[in-house]
Amino acid sequence: MKNADVHHPIFDEIADLARTLGHAHRLVLLRHIADGELAVEQLTQLSGIALANTSQHLQHLKRAGLVQTRRDGKRVLYRLADGPIENVLTALRSLANHRREQIRELINDTMSRPDRLENISREELVRRMRDDEIVLLDVRPQEEYAAGHLPGAINIPVGELEERLAELPREKVIVAYCRGVQCVLSADALAILRARGWASRRFEGGFPEWLTPSLDVDGMDYESG
Amino acid sequence: MKNADVHHPIFDEIADLARTLGHAHRLVLLRHIADGELAVEQLTQLSGIALANTSQHLQHLKRAGLVQTRRDGKRVLYRLADGPIENVLTALRSLANHRREQIRELINDTMSRPDRLENISREELVRRMRDDEIVLLDVRPQEEYAAGHLPGAINIPVGELEERLAELPREKVIVAYCRGVQCVLSADALAILRARGWASRRFEGGFPEWLTPSLDVDGMDYESG
DNA sequence: CATTCATTCAATGTATTGATTGATTGATAG
DNA sequence: CTATCAATCAATCAATACATTGAATGAATG
Structure with a gap:
């Protein structure tokens, strides 16, 4: 029996998703978008990311299916796509916190x-x-x-x-x-x-x-x- | 008021974590490791990834705190670290599935x-x-x-x-x-x-x-x- | 202590990714 | 129609990530 099921393309898809979340700028943008529909320029101001750069990251998020857009006059409004996106973010955040705490214990061990x-x-x-x-x-x-x-x-x-x-x-x-x-x-x-x-x-x-x-x-x- | 809280380093840490999950090989390795302690060579066989490459990915996972190691004779056994790692993987997988279903609907729309x-x-x-x-x-x-x-x-x-x-x-x-x-x-x-x-x-x-x-x-x- | 096996290291080439700049498109207002 | 504003595109450069190769380490075995 080959290990064919292991190269299942779902792994690539999950990896793509994870890579999309693998940049602080995109996480920041996602967090803001999660609070409600926002236009690109508003996002640049909230995040401090340069305009063209913000736009690129937003499109990366869109390609990955994490956000959707609609036009309102000259502006393009971004909103969170549906699906269990916040679950993923929450899980990641709690894992990161878990690691932080472990590191903090290490520090306390040393400092005490x-x-x-x-x-x-x-x-x-x-x-x-x-x-x-x-x-x-x-x-x-x-x-x-x-x-x-x-x-x-x-x-x-x-x-x-x-x-x-x-x-x-x-x-x-x-x-x-x-x-x-x-x-x-x-x-x-x-x-x-x-x-x-x-x-x-x-x-x-x-x-x-x-x-x-x-x-x-x-x-x-x-x-x- | 500046938007200083937005550049909080936690975003970088989460992004690092996500990037670590952002490669199909590492996801495959993680999945196998999740089933129990395994040595590097066993992992190469299960995954079909070249030896040195497997080792590098494993060390990437270790650096990120997702797996831990212990030595057993000549072999090095990898196991999952503690913390809510499987939560993250589950959340990612379900998000990926959600997207798949949406795409499938799209296909059915077209094909029907x-x-x-x-x-x-x-x-x-x-x-x-x-x-x-x-x-x-x-x-x-x-x-x-x-x-x-x-x-x-x-x-x-x-x-x-x-x-x-x-x-x-x-x-x-x-x-x-x-x-x-x-x-x-x-x-x-x-x-x-x-x-x-x-x-x-x-x-x-x-x-x-x-x-x-x-x-x-x-x-x-x-x-x- | 030389040999063998499992793993890691180091070095290299290549491909991807991200930031930045300036040009371009789309929509509105005058 | 032209001017203006919001957003995107296109091109470039630097940085990073991956795969691959061959050498080096560490532990066991004879």
Whole structure:
């Protein structure tokens, strides 16, 4: 027996639908439209999306059968199509909230035991990097990063951190590091990150500790083999 | 008052989630995983998706928090994460079904009055093209199409129609045309399209009628202005 | 500790998607 | 008929997403 039923075109149709919902602008537009019929320009004002762009997203929604239109003089009014559209939006929203809460718990775990757990050991670092639970953040100046850094680390100097927070994934724990124990860059970074709600920790030893594996590790050979 | 609350990051998070569901492969994988823990290779066999590709999609799902993993010997087992995931899938599926039914009604409308409505008038054609309800299909050979065709028409010669059906949108009525009343190409096309479940009609006059506006039109001037 | 198996990573090419700009269409008012 | 306003189209560019390939990792087995 082949697995023919699995390639059923319904999966493509559902995927198309989901992709249509896969853009914040379209979700915003849908939400407004759900409150009642609106013209394109009203929607641009409510949403702050540029006119032509709004029009394109609206037509995407129309193609997908999620909204319908009618003309009223010069204006084109958009309304929600019938069908269980709001169910889908509600379900998505509640799933997103569920995830948010889980992340919040993670943050609280970390923050309720502030200093004991602020530092992360090398073993935990390696393990959780492998399991993709954390993101390594190198907060040293760009030149130092270029000269060498921990594998997988992304580089955002502390000075630029505030404005580049968008580059960090919301659902992971951020582990910041800098030049080592005596360096305060990563501590500053933690302050910023925690103020903005990220779960964050510190790899205290920084780049130097990474280069000297024998300090607190038992039998792993990195460069000696 | 600004519309700041509208740019709430929750919209981005929901959009990310929706995009994750926006690919047929991931939906297929999710469906299988929902039946119980499965290893990557089992999933490749059930789904027919290439190994590395399966792995990538699975990791996409994991990043999005929809599945979780554990190791069992050499294998990595994927299971559904908790949270209202199945609600979302159910809601999406029922919305997709709703749309399917609407399309089916449309088809039945067309097919139950076969000959009366098989032909589409020029006015109806123009109006429904404008409202984006139909897709114009030119089934003549590629050279004739290149020499001139109706605005917006796509060209698929009848001979290639079977294998290129995927290029046609499922949710619109297909209007086929060819060289004119005495030409049977578009009639053949209709047979193929209807057998595959498309709502389809025929612009009987074909390309020639389009070029001679005065035949059955009242006051529109096309090339006489 | 070399081999094998399951999975993941990394790199590449290609296709899609989205934002932006300026031109165009459709409907109304003067 | 022309001017004006609302909306859409068309074209372009940058960014992203996917599939595919071959290499690399991690765990078990002999």
